[in-house]
Amino acid sequence: MIIKKRVVGGKMPELPEVETVRRGLSELVTDKQITGIELLYPKIIQGDPQEFIKELTGKKFEKIDRRGKYLLFRFSGELTMVSHLRMEGKYSVKSSEMPLDKHTHVVFDLDDGTQLRYNDVRKFGRMHLVKTGTEDDLAALKKLGPEPTPETFLVDEFYQELQKKKKVIKTALLDQTIVAGLGNIYVDEVLWMTKIHPETKCFEITYEQTQKLHDNIILELNRAIKAHGTTVFTFAGANAEIGLFQNQLNVYGKKGEPCARCQTPIEKIVVGQRGTHFCPHCQKLISVAS
DNA sequence: GGGAGTGTTGAGGT
DNA sequence: TACCTCAACACTCC
Numbered sequence: 001m002i003i004k005k006r007v008v009g010g011k012m013p014e015l016p017e018v019e020t021v022r023r024g025l026s027e028l029v030t031d032k033q034i035t036g037i038e039l040l041y042p043k044i045i046q047g048d049p050q051e052f053i054k055e056l057t058g059k060k061f062e063k064i065d066r067r068g069k070y071l072l073f074r075f076s077g078e079l080t081m082v083s084h085l086r087m088e089g090k091y092s093v094k095s096s097e098m099p100l101d102k103h104t105h106v107v108f109d110l111d112d113g114t115q116l117r118y119n120d121v122r123k124f125g126r127m128h129l130v131k132t133g134t135e136d137d138l139a140a141l142k143k144l145g146p147e148p149t150p151e152t153f154l155v156d157e158f159y160q161e162l163q164k165k166k167k168v169i170k171t172a173l174l175d176q177t178i179v180a181g182l183g184n185i186y187v188d189e190v191l192w193m194t195k196i197h198p199e200t201k202c203f204e205i206t207y208e209q210t211q212k213l214h215d216n217i218i219l220e221l222n223r224a225i226k227a228h229g230t231t232v233f234t235f236a237g238a239n240a241e242i243g244l245f246q247n248q249l250n251v252y253g254k255k256g257e258p259c260a261r262c263q264t265p266i267e268k269i270v271v272g273q274r275g276t277h278f279c280p281h282c283q284k285l286i287s288v289a290s
Numbered sequence: 291g292g293g294a295g296t297g298t299t300g301a302g303g304t
Numbered sequence: 305t306a307c308c309t310c311a312a313c314a315c316t317c318c
Binding site: 001086087088103120121122123126165166167171272273 | 306307308309310312313314315
Binding site for chain 1: 295296298
């Protein structure tokens, strides 16, 4: 017998993965009511875990929004659950009769006999319950830069921000304050696309380069969202993995492989304690050296 | 079999 | 202020 199982979420969620999760989960939980909550690892919850259970029990999922890499679950009763998947967080919706995974930490019982389960091997993910409309008061959301869309992410502002920074571009793009949603993988990709060395100081980037970088960030994230949109759910037995990450990356994880543009082997270095991939020929460091 | 590597974010230090 | 380093944790790889 084929067990129908839907897993939503992949490894290392960046904005496109979180958006894919948002779309997939929206279909699965909207209008369902929470009849109970089990916290198997209470530290996932920011704030009082008992209060979390008490507040959410009986509430209905109204919709799911997203801000950067944060999911915003909107509930009846003016409640919003802010959820960050960090490294390996995953949500799935399964029949309550299916055995729990070893790393399932939060279980929401739903009124149709299914469960929304939060799974996270490294336990880094966090959930925070707030009154709807006050989520921007959370330090994490308050510091977020604009969403990477043409309407909200503006070249001139981007350029002004970069001119102010002394750190290197890779680190700046990762910190979420200039623009929200980029993680280690897509930062390497967009810098390769734009032919900018990851250790270029922000203030050394020209206006023209800033423009290209800006366009590539929007382009690449949208392309990734589209690519993931086709694989939202699977039919499978236990331990099914969803292949969200088999999309066409050009540098990330390609150490030693030929650059898609010039065939020079891709190099891997460490920048700001993060593995960083680039093409030494296409992405030259043109530093003014101090 | 032990130690390094994996990457997101926040806390704490300078 | 702005920037840097490390801890949170578990598993894989060499």
